Amino acid sequence: MSVRLSKIKRPGGVYWFDLRHVAEDEDGTWLFGPVGSAWEAPHDRxxxxxxxxxxxxxxxxxxxxxxxxxxxxRLEIDVCLPPEATSTGWRYVDLELDPVWHASDGRVEIEDRDEYEESRDAGWMSADDAELARVTAEECAEVLRTGAQPWLSRGWRMLGQQR
Structure with a gap:
């Protein structure tokens, strides 16, 4: 089943991806994007x-x-306001900070701090949203470092099963 995942960047607009719904389990909703899946951003597609x-x-x-x-x-985590189901799929508001685990060397970093600071300073996110982003990014980075959650490896297995 085709699902539209919309990622809202403030003030940058809506980025969307056409993905496939593959599973629901205790960890959430799993969507797969094969090579060739359409995406669009405000100034590109x-x-x-x-x-x-x-x-x-x-x-x-x-x-x-x-x-x-x-x-x-890599495994990238988009810190965001909690995702919402829509009539065509899902959407979420991006809060800019992105913890990333790189498979090649196990390195974990939090990307896009500059975008986060710009968004916070320009008032595109509230103080509460900025605090949620900061705390969530640190917590997720720690999960990536420790590898303690079963969904971390389940995602790679599920991705491999879709090929």
Whole structure:
């Protein structure tokens, strides 16, 4: 089943991805994006060059993206306001901070701090949203460092099963 995942960047607009619903379990909703899946941003559009698996749930302020890029296989976590189901799929408001685990060396970093600071300073996110982003990014980075959650490896397995 085709699902539209919309990622809202303030003030940048809506970025969307056409993905496939593959599962629901205790960890949330799993969406798969095969190579060639359509995406669009306010000033660009294209097709996914690598396969991805996305995990989201409406009671968590993040969405996880397993990115099977041979040049940089990684797990990215989009810190966001809790995702919302829509009539066509899902949407969430991006809060800019992105903890990322790189498979090549196990390195974990939090990306886009500059975008976060700009969004916070310009008033595009409230003080409460900024605090949620900061705390969630640190918590998610720690989960990526410790590898303590079963959904971390489940995402790679599910991505491999879709190929």
């Amino acid at each position: 294209g097709a996914l060059p690598v396969p991805v698996m996305v995990l989201l749930r409406s009671d968590r302020p993040w969405a996880a993206w397993w990115v099977d890029d041979p040049a940089d296989r």
